[in-house]
Amino acid sequence: MIVKQFGTHKCGHNDKPVPASVCLLSMLGGANSNRYFIATQDRELQKSASTIPGTPVLFLHQKTPTLQPPSEISTAKAKKHTMTLFDVRKHEEESFKTLRKKFGVLDKEGIIKKRKKKKGPNPLSCKKKQKKSVVVEHEELKKKRKRKRVKIPKHLKEHWIAQLKNETTNITS
Numbered sequence: 001m002i003v004k005q006f007g008t009h010k011c012g013h014n015d016k017p018v019p020a021s022v023c024l025l026s027m028l029g030g031a032n033s034n035r036y037f038i039a040t041q042d043r044e045l046q047k048s049a050s051t052i053p054g055t056p057v058l059f060l061h062q063k064t065p066t067l068q069p070p071s072e073i074s075t076a077k078a079k080k081h082t083m084t085l086f087d088v089r090k091h092e093e094e095s096f097k098t099l100r101k102k103f104g105v106l107d108k109e110g111i112i113k114k115r116k117k118k119k120g121p122n123p124l125s126c127k128k129k130q131k132k133s134v135v136v137e138h139e140e141l142k143k144k145r146k147r148k149r150v151k152i153p154k155h156l157k158e159h160w161i162a163q164l165k166n167e168t169t170n171i172t173s
Contacts (some may be wrong), residue, residue: 009034021045028052039065053077 011023017024021042028036028049038049039058049055049070057068070078088096099105 021048025049028055050074 011027013023025048032052033056037056037058041059046057049057055072059066
């Protein structure tokens with residue numbers, strides 16, 4: 001159902017059948033103007049499709065669909081395209097210079113940067129260490145050790161109490 005939603009493109013090889021790889025390359029043309037993706041396991045078709053700029057190539061690596069990284073030709077074309085879009089042209093650069101002069105904006109040469117000065121050490125690290133007073137040392141010696149209490153389970157206490165009662169009744173009788 002999902003596949004039926006997409007449009008189909010006819011290749012035009014109805015009268016003379018050709019191999020699938022040749023048909024796909026003819027549909028791509030020289031510039032891939034229709035922006036096709038190529039999904040194939042054929043290594044030769046992958047190499048020839050990567051020579052056409054702007055053609056993404058999909059293939060299966062074991063069970064995972066993998067997108068091949070862009071070829072050098074594609075990256076070079078993309079750089080060239082972005083440079084044409086965002087590069088400053090000569091006439092624009094000249095108009096910027098005239099506007100700077102008109103509004104009194106300084107160039108980078110006129111601006112003097114402040115140098116950062118060398119800072120000293122942290123004052124807290126230079127502080128002298130305080131000596132412990134003698135009184136504190138004597139107090140530490142006088143400290144009593146805390147007694148560790150051993151917790152005895154209830155059922156043992158009850159058992160011992162029962163034994164003591166038995167012994168006392170045996171002794172008195």
